[in-house]
Amino acid sequence: MKSAVQPDLGPQPGRRWVRGVYVATAVSLLSLVALPFSDPRAALLLWLAVLCLLPYLLVLERLRAGDRRRGLALAMVSAPGALLCVLLGVPRAAPSPSEPRWLATAFLAFALAQGLLLVAAIGTYRSMGRQERGRVWVGFPLPTLYFALVAVFFLALDSHRRQHSNTASALATLRTLREALHSYKEQCGGFPEALDRAAPSVSAEEPDCTVAVGGRIHTLLQIARSGQSHGYAFDYRPRHRAFSNDNRPLLYEGYEVRADPVTRGETGFASFWLSEDGRIHENWSAPAGPSDHTRD
Secondary structure, eight states, X not given: OOOOOOOOOOOOOOHHHHHHHHHHHHHHHHHHHHGGGGOTTOHHHHHHHHHHHHHHHHHHHHHHTTOHHHHXXXXXXXXXXXXXXXXXXXXXXXXXXXXXXXXXXXXXXXXHHHHHHHHHHHHHHHTSOHHHHXXXXXXXXXXXXXXXXXXXXXXXXXXXXXXXXHHHHHHHHHHHHHHHHHHHHHHHSSEESSGGGGSOOSOTTSOOOOTTTGGGHXXXXXXXXXSEETTEEEEEEEEEEOOXXXXXXXXXXXXXXXXEESSBTTTBSOEEEEETTOOEEEESSSOOOTTSEEOO
């Protein structure tokens, strides 16, 4: 009885290299699991860990199923891809971690694991037969696209976070302007012709109406000089002229302040409108006005 002839599949990958892929993948998983504990408050850090963790689980699943081609392709792309995503994502997901030492330790372990994983995957690849090597490259496009999308997500997140920060800063600036202008009115009996008129007087003959404005004077002067702050353009316009004489500056009964993003969708989201009644109106798609929703 003739024995079946086994086909020559070429050299099999060295066990030590395959074992290295397993070890590096396991360390990568543990490091990613530990990453969110550096700042439990940062939910985005958990999402970053989960998104980067999934390909490593697929590496183990493919290798255990005997699919070395996809397993190695995933490993070779995951090492640099996940490291890039972690480098981009961590500063954006947790800019001020509560446990910086924990974060540094987890990141260092993860970075070293990526180096080991890449070396072990290349070693495994070099020990494979020529025909099987060619099949490995077929598995590169999909994981490459995956990590590219993750990186783009966290880059877009940075822009989104910056715009929210600018919008919140613009709102805080409007509140400061409101307090300063109404304090000025209590002291002088009306609102100033321009924001720089609320600065301390340089003339001994002109009464100083800025005593009640206090430290908020710096915000007034910044807006008066540049017209911009934190990606927003501010426009102060007095209205309803009250009175003026030789001893007092020109005063008004009302005013309006418009605050709009310098570039909507890039430097801020919402526009705001403030008037002498103290109410701030907002509009997220166009310049705000008195008929828009009242923020506060």
